[in-house]
Amino acid sequence: MASATKEVLIDLSPVIKQYTDGTVERLFGSPHVPPSREDPITGVSSKDITISSAVSARLYLPKLTHPSQKLPILVYYHGGGFCLESAFSFLDHRYINHLSSAAGALVISVEYRLAPEHPLPAAYEDSWDALKWVCSHVHDQNISETNFEKDEWITEHGDFNRLFIGGDSAGGNIAHNIAMRAGSESLPGNVKILGAILSHPYFWGSNPIGNEPKENIEQSLLYRIRLFVHPSATGGIDNPLINPIVDGAPSLSGLGCSKLLICLGEKDELTGRALVYAENVKKNGWKGEVEEVVVEGEGHCFHVFDIETEKAKDLIKKMASFISQ
Known part of the structure; x- marks a missing residue:
């Protein structure tokens, strides 16, 4: 009131x-929910950890077949337009429990700072720092850059030959930009990203594509949100961080991963631009493998909001297969 x-x-x-x-x-x-020692539906255990003064995360460990089992690692970035939601929220916690179980993967779900209190590029920097922290576990000593000790789940069960990044909506945008950065900057231990999952990635631009609004473009909510969360962006809505296919953007051949899975919903406004992005990745000389999945009749991040539908379950299985193969 x-x-x-x-x-x-x-x-x-x-x-x-x-x-x-x-x-x-x-x-x-x-709402935020606590981690669980063993999720009653999936059997996945979770806990919260501090990475730095600005960044924290929720870790997810699926049931192990033996105590020394090594698992693929997924560093995940939640959605919410860079200004909403959390790695600790009910929707994300429920979703990552299912994804971790299906993929048999150790997941680090990153809690990055939100706009407008912390405008972009804060979320990008936090997300990169979280990935560096995870990769630093390949070293024997504790991690001096953050002054925080290693996590035993990552040390004991993480397989750094199977490192993935991913995210939905804003998190899908973050995953793309982290992959681009990994193509030009080394990660600790020279760890390489095997694959990236871009789920309904939040890409936008001034020239409408697909289902994007054709009139009063500057009044569209996604246009206004982006300027709200990144007011200092050079080029505004056509900054390469939000519009990676704009003229003059860095070449997508620089993606620092070996394979890419792009998951979309047919009715999502963001789908058209993501498909053009996928085609540009293929045409720009990138050496990796690209796969797009467009789920008929579904909208934005449907698999996070309603995880019990058959289409949501099928999409999670697809992501899990991408990670576990």
Whole structure:
């Protein structure tokens, strides 16, 4: 009720509002839930860890077939338009439990800082720092850069020859940009990313593609959200971080992974641009393997919101196969 008496500075309903006094009201999202020693549905165990003063994460360990089992590693970035949701939220916790179980993967779900309190590129930097922290476990000594000790799940069960990154929506955008950075910067121990999952990635631009709005483009919610979370972006909505296919963007041949899975929903506004992105990856001389999956009749991140549908289960199986093969 108190927010009704305050003056609104930016209204991005039904997503978020910012008031002139600097306070922020998030209008969409699911509540935070604690980690579980053993999830009753999947059997996956989870715990929360601190990576740095700015970054934390929730780790997921599926049931092991033997105590010394090595597992593929998935560093995952949640969605929410860079301004909503959390690695600790109900929707993400439920989803990652299922994905970790299906893939038999050790998952590190990253809690990066959100805009507008922490505008982009904060989320990109946090996500890169989290990946570096994970990769630093290949060294024998503790991790001096962060002053935080190693995690025993990663040390004992992580297989760094099978390192994956992934994310949905904003997290899919982050995964792309992390893969691009990994193509030009070395990770600790010279660890390489085997594959990346871009699920309904949040790419946008000033020239409409596919189902994107053709009129009043600057008034569309996805356009306005991006400028809200990254007000300092050179080129605005056509900054390569959000529009990787814009003229002058870094070549997609620089993706620092060996295979790429792009998961989309037919009815999602973001699908058309993601498909053009996939074609550009193939045409730009990248040496890896690209696969696109478009789920008929479904919208944005449907598999996170309603995980019990057959189409959601099938998509999670597809992601799991991509990781486990």
